[in-house]
Amino acid sequence: RKEVEQDPGPFNVPEGATVAFNCTYSNSASQSFFWYRQDCRKEPKLLMSVYSSGNEDGRFTAQLNRASQYISLLIRDSKLSDSATYLCVVNRDDKIIFGKGTRLHILP
Amino acid sequence: DGGITQSPKYLFRKEGQNVTLSCEQNLNHDAMYWYRQDPGQGLRLIYYSQIVNDFQKGDIAEGYSVSREKKESFPLTVTSAQKNPTAFYLCASRPSWGTSNTGELFFGEGSRLTVL
Numbered sequence: 001r002k003e004v005e006q007d008p009g010p011f012n013v014p015e016g017a018t019v020a021f022n023c024t025y026s027n028s029a030s031q032s033f034f035w036y037r038q039d040c041r042k043e044p045k046l047l048m049s050v051y052s053s054g055n056e057d058g059r060f061t062a063q064l065n066r067a068s069q070y071i072s073l074l075i076r077d078s079k080l081s082d083s084a085t086y087l088c089v090v091n092r093d094d095k096i097i098f099g100k101g102t103r104l105h106i107l108p
Numbered sequence: 109d110g111g112i113t114q115s116p117k118y119l120f121r122k123e124g125q126n127v128t129l130s131c132e133q134n135l136n137h138d139a140m141y142w143y144r145q146d147p148g149q150g151l152r153l154i155y156y157s158q159i160v161n162d163f164q165k166g167d168i169a170e171g172y173s174v175s176r177e178k179k180e181s182f183p184l185t186v187t188s189a190q191k192n193p194t195a196f197y198l199c200a201s202r203p204s205w206g207t208s209n210t211g212e213l214f215f216g217e218g219s220r221l222t223v224l
Contacts (some may be wrong), residue, residue: 008148036213044198044215047213087151096156096211097167098143099150
């Protein structure tokens with residue numbers, strides 16, 4: 001079983017819709033969690049950290065469920081500029097592991 | 109400006125040759141990482157280093173070697189033992205964990221290696 005698993009997509013979503021991504025991780029000792037965004041042929045960039053209490057940054061909401069070892073990202077009122085690959089990232093003792101990513105296409 | 113510099117950006121080599129990819133950072137970060145990305149794939153961890161003169165294998169270390177003689181530098185050598193070396197290689201650094209650190213990785217722009 002891979003340490004971090006994501007649905008690869010692609011998710012084709014009309015502009016203005018709400019879209020949710022999920023991610024699961026296998027090692028319960030994992031300590032911190034992140035969502036990164038990667039545009040085509042570019043380096044990944046941090047979108048947001050993920051906490052058990054949930055956190056929100058504008059149209060983006062992230063949530064961590066430690067009991068189920070599950071991480072989610074919700075994007076509201078999606079924009080064309082949200083089209084990208086979203087990477088779920090898990091840290092365990094400084095070993096930072098990326099999921100394969102979920103591709104999102106926002107349709108005009 | 110502070111940042112991470114990877115070089116070269118594009119590199120072509122013949123099969124059987126060793127190749128060294130450079131990664132330099134002036135962010136004063138303690139930890140540095142090397143990842144490999146293949147088309148349609150996520151990033152896979154090759155090696156990482158939390159401190160000078162120390163490094164750990166990631167999930168796909170076979171056929172690669174690294175050194176960490178200076179805090180600023182973490183070069184990656186792709187040896188002839190690496191069976192499928194053609195890929196996009198990304199170097200990243202991270203400051204020490206602390207109350208003000210979100211754990212963000214700062215990436216270089218990557219090096220595209222093609223083995224002919």
